[in-house]
Amino acid sequence: MQLTPEILLLAYSRGIFPMAAEGGEINWHDPDPRAILPLNDSFHISRTLARTVRQGRFEIRIDTAFRRLMEECAKPRPDQLRTWISVELIDAYTELHEMGFAHSVEVWRGGQLVGGLYGVAIGGLFAGESMFSREREASKVALVHLTERLRAGGFVLHDIQFVTPHLARFGAQTISRNEYKRRLARALRINAAFADDD
Numbered sequence: 001m002q003l004t005p006e007i008l009l010l011a012y013s014r015g016i017f018p019m020a021a022e023g024g025e026i027n028w029h030d031p032d033p034r035a036i037l038p039l040n041d042s043f044h045i046s047r048t049l050a051r052t053v054r055q056g057r058f059e060i061r062i063d064t065a066f067r068r069l070m071e072e073c074a075k076p077r078p079d080q081l082r083t084w085i086s087v088e089l090i091d092a093y094t095e096l097h098e099m100g101f102a103h104s105v106e107v108w109r110g111g112q113l114v115g116g117l118y119g120v121a122i123g124g125l126f127a128g129e130s131m132f133s134r135e136r137e138a139s140k141v142a143l144v145h146l147t148e149r150l151r152a153g154g155f156v157l158h159d160i161q162f163v164t165p166h167l168a169r170f171g172a173q174t175i176s177r178n179e180y181k182r183r184l185a186r187a188l189r190i191n192a193a194f195a196d197d198d
Helices: 005-013 047-055 066-074 087-098 138-153 177-188
Strands: 017-020 026-029 034-037 059-062 102-109 112-122 125-133 157-161 173-175
Touching: 005 017, 005 087, 005 112, 017 087, 034 177, 047 138, 059 138, 066 087, 066 102, 066 112, 066 125, 087 102, 087 112, 102 138, 112 138, 125 138, 125 177, 157 177, 173 177
Parallel strands: 125 157
Antiparallel strands: 017 026, 034 157, 034 173, 059 102, 102 112, 112 125
């Protein structure tokens, strides 16, 4: 079955997300527990990171290089042979982006894309998918800007799927699958806005 934007939207609205397996086939995931990032004061920013954000060392752009950012996220890290982001996923999410449901927060420096993240926005849900960084703190700065944008736009649920050490520093939490589905149902009823300009 071909992965389409319509299938992706249906999956996210049911709390399910795709990842490509070793042979490229798509596996669907519905983890229990589920990880989220708070959109309230529990979201933690270190003093060092707050200073980096204030310094304005990086330029933040929204939705100007979505596919390119996804392709950067798809490159294996130094300790990996491959990633879960296949060409099929890149194609499908790029279509979703063109429909206005997938977004990128891009970190630029000196005209170069040096970090960022992307995810899916439906109602008051933002489902974070992946991030990359070519310069120290770049992906963290992207996450801070994303959180500010989600708060301003009225989002109520920031799904991050799994907790990583990187995200734990920001206050990532885990909740049960049932609790996630309850919050998801509420989020989907909200008309939040992920604006395309700053």
